[in-house]
Amino acid sequence: MAELRVRGTDTVLTEPGAIKDFVGAYGLDYEVWNIDKLHSEEAKAVEADTEQERILEVFSDEIEALKERGGYETADVIALSPDTPNLDDILAKFDKEHEHTEDEVRFVVDGRGVFVIHAPDDKVFDVEVHPGDLLVVPEGTWHWFELCEDKQIKCIRVFTSKDGWVAHYREEAAE
Numbered sequence: 245m246a247e248l249r250v251r252g253t254d255t256v257l258t259e260p261g262a263i264k265d266f267v268g269a270y271g272l273d274y275e276v277w278n279i280d281k282l283h284s285e286e287a288k289a290v291e292a293d294t295e296q297e298r299i300l301e302v303f304s305d306e307i308e309a310l311k312e313r314g315g316y317e318t319a320d321v322i323a324l325s326p327d328t329p330n331l332d333d334i335l336a337k338f339d340k341e342h343e344h345t346e347d348e349v350r351f352v353v354d355g356r357g358v359f360v361i362h363a364p365d366d367k368v369f370d371v372e373v374h375p376g377d378l379l380v381v382p383e384g385t386w387h388w389f390e391l392c393e394d395k396q397i398k399c400i401r402v403f404t405s406k407d408g409w410v411a412h413y414r415e416e417a418a419e
């Protein structure tokens with residue numbers, strides 16, 4: 245389950261309902277999917293050419309419902325680890341404050357990471373996400389992303405349009 249920490253305060257939320265309510269006030273969405281599905285006999289029997297395809301198949305019901313709800317079109321799986329080539333270059337795209345012109349929809353399959361949200365009221369809060377956590381950061385929300393010390397995450401990403409995922413950095417906006 246996720247852990248939400250409000251910077252500069254003692255506020256730490258771990259109860260999914262409390263996290264959902266807190267982020268909901270800023271237009272974000274948080275929910276928990278049954279990650280155990282991935283390790284079920286049924287999931288293991290899923291015919292797929294790649295692990296990514298198997299993951300997308302196992303969670304196809306949840307993904308389709310999400311697409312329906314949010315008007316999203318496509319989904320893929322991103323996996324980052326210390327073995328990822330050019331990991332630092334990839335992380336450098338995520339770890340500076342930025343926004344997107346479409347929602348950022350991430351479901352954690354393995355590992356963990358921290359989405360740092362810079363809210364319009366200047367509150368800054370960390371949402372550390374773990375396997376089973378779904379977080380939707382709505383378009384236009386200023387945020388950044390960091391891996392934890394284990395530098396490992398595997399996420400389903402759901403997009404409105406693949407080229408929608410372009411980061412618009414705060415510096416650009418300041419120009």
Ligand SMILES: CSCCC(=O)C(=O)O
Pocket residue numbers: 322338348350357388389397399411
């Ligand atoms: C593992 S998803 C990385 C975070 C991201 O896509 C973003 O911040 O735009």
Ligand SMILES: [Fe+2]
Pocket residue numbers: 338342343344348387388389411
């Ligand atoms: Fe982002």
Ligand code: NI
Pocket residue numbers: 245246247374
């Ligand atoms: Ni957890």
